[in-house]
Amino acid sequence: MNARTSPNEPAVALPAAAAPAPAPAHAAPAAKPARRLRKALLMLSVPALLVAGGAVWWLTGAAQESTENAYLHQARISVAPTVGGRVVAVNVHELQPVKAGDLLFQVDPQPYELAVAQAEVAVNAARLQVEQLKAALAQAEAQAALAEDDAGYQSDELARQEALSGKGVTSTSALDQTRHASRQAREKAEVARLTAEAARAALGGDAKIATDDHPAVRAALVELDRARYNLSVTRVTAPADGLIYQASSFHEGVMLAAGQAVFALVETGDAWVEANFKETQLGDLAQGQPAKVVFDAAPGKTFTGKVEAIGAGTGAEFSLLPAQNATGNWVKVTQRVPVRIKLDDAEGAAALASGLSAEVTVDTSAAADTRLAAKE
Known part of the structure; x- marks a missing residue:
């Protein structure tokens, strides 16, 4: 292309731009197969x-079942006295850890001590009666x-x-008296027998x-054992290792039944997870x-266990009030069934609070393999 010039200026010829070199004839056809490939x-x-x-899902996810509808549970024991009375000593407070056998509180033992003494007197009286x-x-x-x-x-x-009398030696009256005396003697002997x-x-x-071994003495001994047992359970002890809960209002002087x-x-020694699977x-x-x-309360830490x-x-x-599905307005809802997971480290999980949320994943590969083998 030539440059534009003014009418008063002489035309100057510029060198023409180099024309692009023609592409090889074989390049255009080769590009199409590459794009197609x-x-x-x-x-x-x-x-x-x-x-x-x-395949990855089949090898991993297909052999697993998971749910986030799961919660930690710990055994909870309601502590109650076996016998009634006034509380005279309290040795625990809210959230206090205790060991099995530790004294929790004591009911007034005096009435039961008197009952033991009375039962001992009854045993002695029964023994005396047997001797009599x-x-x-x-x-x-x-x-x-x-x-x-x-x-x-x-x-x-x-x-x-x-x-x-047959020989006529004795009188009839004497014979009658002897008969009467003999009859009385037989009757007295029968009464004595x-x-x-x-x-x-x-x-x-x-x-x-x-x-x-006499029944009366044995009954008295049973009552004595009962009285001694009632006296022994006035001391309420911890049935297992655990943590005291809901005892903030419990104090001495309370009357208990x-x-x-x-x-x-x-x-704390018994913890499990209840997972609600669909x-x-x-x-x-x-x-x-x-x-x-x-x-959820311990992210990054994984607990192992087994389906119990x-x-x-x-x-x-x-x-408490099961659904009545025969009323005519039934709507299908996917139900959930609780599955109990026994933890291998129950004591470690017991350090967490009961009722915490959890995510559970169960390895069902063994059941999947069994199912495939049955199909084959």
């Missing part, structure tokens, strides 16, 4: 990535023997009088029974499968 590779990579992602029964039996048996001898004598005397049997029955039918719960003991996730869940638990049990019903089934 890249397009084909791109189109094939998308399905390949989908297949690879599916043995003496009465001996006396009754002796009287029965005497009455039996007298009855035999009177029977022999009657036989002699009847023989004499019955008295001895009654005395023997009072001893349980065994005249040589040990005093403490037997069985009245006063505070709770959260047992009903569509239960197909591969089984007892004994390994699980991993992460608590799968619930017998959904939460709605065992609620």
